[in-house]
Amino acid sequence: MYVAVKGGETAIAHSLELLADRRRGSRDLAELTLDQIDQQLALAVDRVMTEGSCYDRPLAALAIKQARGDLIEAIFLLRAYRTTLPRFGHSEPLDTSRMVAERRISSTFKDVPGGQVLGPTFDYTHRLLDFSLAANGERPAAPTAPVDATRDLPRVGDILEREGMLEPPPPANSGVPTQDITRDPLTLPADRPVRLQNLARGDEGFLLALGYSTQRGYGNNHPFVGEIRFGAVPVSFVPEELGFPIEIAEIDVTECDMVNQFAGSHDVPPQFTRGYGLAFGHAERKAMAMALVDRALRAGELSEAVTSPAQNEEFVLAHSDNVEASGFVQHLKLPHYVDFQSELVIVRTLRAEVDARRQQAALDQAAE
């Protein structure tokens, strides 16, 4: 009798074995290699690195394999590893004008210095299933034009800025060290660097829905894609013992500069404002959604009425993290029978009281 809770230890052991078995799938098929995931599921790797806040393709590929393709689980795995790593410091801000862009478009101007570069994009594919892929169709390498890696690619925003049409970006590091949200608790109200960190690791689906909601009138700010660029940028770091920056890596990022209307206020003439998005790898949907939400969250700063969820800092920042959200939603699977028992006791008591009152009322009526 009463063995239900005694099986915990063995049940967990068997569950782990079964999980590993299911992950492997049919042994008749070759096992996935990390290189295959890295190369052929590259955008999944990009998402896991972005929301896992860790730029490491092999580790992200490993996480995806271990998580059986469940990307939120993979993000969790990568974060739980990342958190054990020592923190050496922070890099110099990325200079994305030094990007060797594989793709770069602006929707605000027909042509821009450096040109529009379509690059690899799903945008103009016809979404027809390509059955040749099912038949293992090999592709010849695509021809590409030579890229002048030495040439800076000015940002469209910089050009608008010179005219005073676009607000300047916030002043560079004013000597105050930027808070690291993976080390310090979120305090509210948050400053913009904290918000941007939160959005950068925030769930793509959540930000997408919030960004979409601003387009449908819940906090609209009339966005234009000033520019989206994707490509490799160098990462510089100043080691304390050297005192000058050295390049330590080159990473792929997607950057989105969103240009938004701003009516101006009493003191400020009308000008365009910006929302900013940045993601590891090639992730335009994420970078654009982030830029929309960043701009929406600046409502207070720009003296706009805060009326919609996407403009509500507490709502957005507290619910953007999919590892937190996934854990708390799924913790409902844990036993809650003590709390439920308490609820049973009180509901029975309340029901008994109502029954007693009804019976008494019936008796009173019969007696009349």
Add this chain to the structure above:
Amino acid sequence: MPDTIPEQDLGDSAYNYAYLDEQTKRMIRRAILKAVAVPGYQVPFGGREMPLPYGWGTGGIQVTAAIIGRDDTLKVIDQGADDTTNAVSIRRFFARVADVPTTTRTEEATVIQTRHRVPETPLQDGQILVFQVPIPEPLRMLEPRETETRTLHALSEYGVLRVSLYESIARHGRIAKTYNYPVLVNGRYIMSPSPIPKFDNPKLDRNPALQLYGAGREKRIYAVPPHTPVKSLDFDDHPFEIERWTECCALCGSTESFLDEMIVDDAGKRRFICSDTDYCQERQEEQSR
């Protein structure tokens, strides 16, 4: 505890003692010290990602990891039981990364990590009870804004909570809140006791053990130092009361303990047994002697 779970390839030696690095532990201990100094006050701390999911005890695990040493003896319970799956999982985690002896005996443990219960066996001086907390803010369901609730605490502005209890009386004729029942700590801060049944609330009052509360997802730590007064909120004409059962435990016959209800056949026949498995076990052993 028999070691039947196959070791995952964790590379244990690659991790620091008790998983967290020493800097992080120091940061957590500082938060704990502040929490002990200001009983019931929620101290923000730099909660880390743990290898267990948020909502499954990451706050409690971080607190335990920060305070545990090799000379400790750890007990982990969930719903009062030592052998529920999540309790097993957390106990195994510490047995592996902190190399500590574990126990199911309440009186043998120096650190007890718990979810949703306080052990029936009275705690002693020197013991530490670590609670896993999902939502540390007792005012959260009445006021979702953190900026607002922090102000309410700072001003001891707790009217909204008392009104909600009054509304419950107006609607149901009694305070129908059954778990996570708010308490006033040391006459100053209102605190969430975590989702323990209100049955356990009286045990928090002037308890000789140190109570530490860890909320990982919400990144808050708070504490009730030993022998601190903890009062469950009530009204003079509606005093605080705890759950009572007409049945006794089917295994040990206790009429004093919190009982879990089990449905034992298709007709819905019910049995009641102690939620605290160690307490129940000890009573059964005593009776068979």
